[in-house]
Amino acid sequence: MGWGDLGVFGEPSKETPNLDQMASEGMLFLDFYTASPLCSPSRAALLTGRLPVRNGFYTTNAHARNAYTPQDIVGGIPDSELLLPELLKKAGYVNKIIGKWHLGHRPQFHPLKHGFDEWFGSPNCHFGPFDNRALPNIPVYRDWEMIGRYYEDFKIDQETGEANLTQIYLQEALDFISKQQASQQPFFLYWAIDATHAPVYASKRFLGTSQRGLYGDAVREIDDSVGKILKHLQKLCISENTFVFFTSDNGAALISAPKQGGSNGRFLCGKQTTFEGGMREPAIAWWPGHIPAGGVSHQLGSVMDLFTTSLSLAGLQPPCDRQIDGVDLLPAILQGKLIDRPIFYYRGNEMMAVRVGLYKAHYWTWSNSWEEYSKGVDFCPGQNVSGVTTHTQEEHTTLPLLFHLGRDPGEKYPLSFASGEYQRAMQRISFVVQQHKATLVPGEPQLNVCDKAVMNWSPPGCEKLGKCLTPPKSDPKKCFWPH
């Protein structure tokens, strides 16, 4: 989902009454970011509180490339990384992930080996259907074992767009919450649903209900589900003990528009890019009785802050043996304070841009290659800002492109290099960047090697289902990351 997909963020159809109400009862973050314009690195950053370049969720196969965890990825979340659920366990929390894990699908990367107690969902995206020969269909797990595969046991009708996955994920969430409430144990629920990712789907009740087509149907179903989860917490009388945060892992995929693409509002470009459309996210914090209703925050926030903030809520300290990029947002959320911190925009291990206050400096620009672009891959459809949305990798490290995101949230008008404003802003930004780079210790890159042999051929539990497939011979190669 993108920033502009919610009514409260100006989607012209205004079809998200539950999320809009969540905002009116809680706090809306207008300047909240993900840690990468792509899914896997963002999710790794959320769960580790660390930039992908530190936690290993990046590639060095080529310069400034987005990488994720397709079926043939060899890497995954390193054991050396401490995940939020691992830490929360120390405070007695029961942790569940529902939906897309995306931090590696080989046995050593299994979420239950990284702090989660329960899992219902899949290790990869719901791409497909596959023929189980060249590529296996994606498995769906319950805890340690697969219980079926997408398109086989968990239907997704590509003709009609019908699939009841969000309903299944919703029911899992409600059941888990009920169980935890009954057992009086504190819990962490990571409700990481697949929707609205392409191929877009919605369940029958929502199909055709949106002005926005199938994508809008999916948004409505998510909105409805979030509303049901919040109401469930209230019904169980635990809403005042439960901190809820809604956000997304990257901007809307404009490449999927108009049929399956969402909205990043007036921000430039979308998913895959380090423009605002790729990384600024809808974000709402909700905690009745604690967060003042109807609050709006301009705190620069990041999905990595959810790591640190969650630890803080559980009375825990973040690990002190490593660099943590997330900050504790509670002062911003509960007392309306503004914490001064930068936002870094990475593509692979290249810091493409940085935001400090209202200024954003691009050290590198790249939409995607001419070669891709000429084939119709367009991450900025209908948008072309001369010298900004570039189809070659453009370096600006000596004289970054600078934007004032208050006056120019659409990143259309770079400030004049000769202006006093440019000089003053860049002085401050350069210092921040220098500090950041001086202390940066990149992790071992996990997204470099691909091998068809590691695909989901025979996940644990496949025997019981008769769904084991024979993997091809191992043939590790450099993964190809085109953008």
Added chain:
Amino acid sequence: MGWGDLGVFGEPSKETPNLDQMASEGMLFLDFYTASPLCSPSRAALLTGRLPVRNGFYTTNAHARNAYTPQDIVGGIPDSELLLPELLKKAGYVNKIIGKWHLGHRPQFHPLKHGFDEWFGSPNCHFGPFDNRALPNIPVYRDWEMIGRYYEDFKIDQETGEANLTQIYLQEALDFISKQQASQQPFFLYWAIDATHAPVYASKRFLGTSQRGLYGDAVREIDDSVGKILKHLQKLCISENTFVFFTSDNGAALISAPKQGGSNGRFLCGKQTTFEGGMREPAIAWWPGHIPAGGVSHQLGSVMDLFTTSLSLAGLQPPCDRQIDGVDLLPAILQGKLIDRPIFYYRGNEMMAVRVGLYKAHYWTWSNSWEEYSKGVDFCPGQNVSGVTTHTQEEHTTLPLLFHLGRDPGEKYPLSFASGEYQRAMQRISFVVQQHKATLVPGEPQLNVCDKAVMNWSPPGCEKLGKCLTPPKSDPKKCFWPH
């Protein structure tokens, strides 16, 4: 102002708490339109309930041109047009206009000759300063006579952007409302402030307070003023007897960006164009105790509807001797009904586009000429939708470009001509267009002739102030309308 300038419509700085609250207490219109992408014709349409092509506020000097009322315009609102205040008088209303009249500045066009009882403001835009030789500065009137001129007696500091005009207009509004409440007479207040038009200004208290720069300061001041007006109505205990509507006369002028340009959200292009960015407007209806709080309407609305709706509120019928384009919105506002009606997008006397339901068909496309564009006049900065944002006048009358504004509010993806959806939608639209054109009787065009002799050289009252200037010899010419 543009659709996207309000927090409630997704402006990322969210700096319009009063307008946002007005929406939460009233009804938000998401699909509300002006009648022209330019000021004068829109305002003429609002006050007559009729399309500019009917009421004469258009030009035939060249094909599909936007025209308005600069100082040298010879025409103005014809006596044959019936204005809202003229009609409201019959129901005992006292009518005041505060701010920009813009329906002609020659004596016969004076607002007090067209139904208003009081006027504080100016006949033209606050362009300037002028040298009073080539061009006179724009006069400010109280009722029948000028009381000074912009930049002379009503300061606008172009260096700092400071001007207290909005404050003066606000005080005028509060005083008028108090007076009417005291005299127990029903009133119609047309609060037609100049801000946020370029040259943008704000009063000292608001300067530098916005994240968005001077334009944002001006928006904040308007927001604050609207809040004060609503509170004043409440304090006087007449809010439940007073219908208030907030909207704008055209989309934000992107040509003035980034320094003085506003936001049309994710809509295409801006002022001067018949894309959504040029004509979809922020719109809020407020009437405590009558309009359900927090309502959201997808009713296709138009500024012309304010004419018909106001008459309805006053218990009057619209004139039956002429075509009225405005519809009575009360069923939509009070009962949540949806009235089926088209929206026409005109440029001059050319119907450029039409919206029927969620479909919008462009019969002509034109952003502006190559000649202008190459000189830096850009009404769609950073936006270039191939075949849509054209720099030559492109005719599509036999095969209109069709967009689905629910799935594609940004007008980026024309539907395939071959699709069944295209065929079905165009069938319906063609019928609507045929009906419209068959009954259209254009008015006498008022915006064709310009003459420096008719400028504001010696407005009534100039003698008392020693501000009479000598007009040059009359030399009527065709006005030049470049876009």
